[in-house]
Amino acid sequence: MTKPTILTGDRTTGPLHLGHYAGSLRNRLLFQNSHEQFLLLADTQALTDNADTPNKVRDNVLEVALDYLAVGIDPEKTTICLQSHLPALAELSMLYLNFVTVARLERNPTIKDEIRARGFGRNIPAGFLCYPAAQAADITAFKATVVPVGEDQAPLIEQTNEIVRRINSAAGEPVLPEAKAVIPRSGRLPGVDGKAKMSKSGGNAIPLSAQPKAISAAVKSMFTDPNHLRIEDPGQVEGNIVFTYLDAFDEDRIEVADLKARYRQGGLGDSTIKRRLEDILQSLIEPIRTRRAELAQDPAYLLDVIRKGTEKARNRTEATRREVIEGLGLFKL
Incomplete structure (x- = not known):
């Protein structure tokens, strides 16, 4: 039987911490045995609010990948891939923006909360506002039917499915599957200060590499x-x-x-x-x-894992891009 496909990942803005472990990593260890799992190093998404510090995003690609492997993610079972090297994701993102309105993006509860938390006001980076469409591209490009998210992220999966339904309606056939949000039992782990969720930027986290x-x-x-x-x-x-x-x-x-x-x-x-x-x-x-x-002493191995995983993911996502283009009946050359 074909295993269901699951997509998950993390922004490459810093090493992972206990909040990531409780909320997602330990579930990923289970999922890699029961699902075809793709794990996205989300460097493009990280730029939506870190465009002024691209070196921070770049340098943390390997840091996050190290954490994946250190907790027991097996690259033979889980495909670890780099978002910025999957061009089909960007193409699908642009395409999907034609199937969603600015008003709908602004109404997304997750985006509203994040905009408020970051104090953007009306100076919202366009990439940040359009993130729901970009995430829809990530999920659908892999044809993922299972997406583990925190409870506060569930509205993003709902919006992904709205876009899927519009694409399928325009195509006149089910080109893309809808996805189900899987919310972990433990929820988000609060920071050690007890005042907010544990976060890399909040200074209230215990890194997985803590001494x-x-x-x-x-x-x-x-x-x-x-x-x-x-x-x-x-x-x-x-x-x-x-x-x-x-x-x-x-x-x-x-x-x-x-x-x-x-x-x-x-x-x-x-x-x-x-x-x-x-x-x-x-x-x-x-x-x-x-x-x-130990893994940090062998950067060549780490790069090989990411390159092989990204190549596999590129083939998968490009195939989906072609199916969407053909399903919508766009002009062929």
Whole structure:
């Protein structure tokens, strides 16, 4: 049987962190065994709000690829490819812009939130505003039917499917499949400061390459319950970042439930739950950090993985571009 196709990826704006691991990477490790998985190094998308620092985008292509391989992504099972070297994506993006209005792009909840967060006002980069069409091109070029996204990104998949339906209607046949958004159970991991999502630019992330001292310092600084002043005081679990992380990374669900009950009753100190979390994170990150350092010593291998994956992806996406052009009945030379 043919495996369903899945497309996922990351902007190349910096090394990946625990938020990426909880939200997508560990699911990708499972998906690569059950799906035909394409993993996009989204350098073109990264330029939509980093056009003034293209070197930042360029330099982080290898950093993100290193993180992929270090966590266990297998290039024999998952195709790792570079977005800017897939010309069919840009051509399909331009084509799809004819099937969506500016008003619809501006109404997309994800884009509205991101515009507000970045303080663009009306100085919105055109590439950023048109990102939903570009993402639709990414997804459909691979004919992906499964796209793992955070809950806040689900409106982008909805808009992709709107474009797909318009293309298919214009073609008079189902040229492109619709895609299903798969939202991870854990959701977005908050930053260690507890004030926002974990992000590369927010300074509140734990990188997958973090050293032991940095992990320890990050856990010790985590927000818990400001009213839990003494060990015997009842504590609040909801909004307690340490418990949020334990929910995301502690495999012993029974023990976590017991810790929550004891914390609520009083008699369990913050230092106890922080020590448990630190031990878990140290054990998780240590082999990733070690493998990453080993891979960094062989840049030729890393480039070979990206080149081979991009060549395979180029053939796939070019075939889809031709099908869309032919389906729409555009002029042939």
